Amino acid sequence: MVKKEQPIEMITPPNMLRVKVGGRIGPIDEKAIERAEAALDDMKEVFSNWLENEVEKLEDAATHVARDGINSPAGETLFARAHDLRGMGTTYNFPIVTRMAGSLSKLIETEEKRAIAPTKLALAHTHAIRAALRQGVRDDQNPVGKALAEELESQVLDLVAEFEDQPAMRAAG
Structure with a gap:
């Protein structure tokens, strides 16, 4: 016995987004953009x-790190401040700050990494961020800013590579 196939029924759900938005978007209002x-x-x-x-705030945390060490609660605070700046730099038209803060974040993002991170390297990031802001170095079009960011990133990448090569550290981190 051959089974009869049921006819296919297509159901098109209503476009609720169009209803909520109000239909098609009108022409671009150049005056509004201006x-x-x-x-x-x-x-x-x-x-x-x-x-x-x-x-x-980053510098205040760095002052505490210089006094108490990067493995103290100040190290965690420094990471939180760097993480915040990583998200803000580009928004506030300083992508070089985002880049340097990102490098600092990568250096001290975990307790295990802070245990091997040189305090001087973390503080160098903080000083570089301050210098960029003070000197108006906004991006890596500035050759000094670019070289500084690249050097900081290079040192962090070397240290992180060492960290990741250590089996005990990888298991802990």
């Missing part, structure tokens, strides 16, 4: 102040 860009320009000073405040 106003938004002007508002962002007006906020550059505010962005600068926010970034300055975050770098001050």
Whole structure:
């Protein structure tokens, strides 16, 4: 006995996104874009102040690391500050800060890495970030900023490679 195939029924669900958004998007309002860009320009000073405040917090944590050591709770605080700056630098038009803070974060992201990380290298990152902000070095188009970021990253990569080559460290980290 041959079984009869059931006819296929296509169900098209309603496009709820279109209902919520209100249909097609109209033409681009160039004036609105200009106003938004002007508002962002007006906020550059505010962005600068926010970034300055975050770098001050990083430096405060670095001061505690210099006094108490990178394996102290200050090391964890330094990581948290570097991690925050890694996310903010590019937003505030300082991608070089994002790059340097990312390198510092990679250096001290775990307790195990902080155990082998040279305090001087962590502090060098902090000083480099401050120098970039003070000198207005925003990105790696500046040859000194680029060279400094590359050197910091190179030292961190060498140290992290050593860390990852140690079987006991890999098991712990």
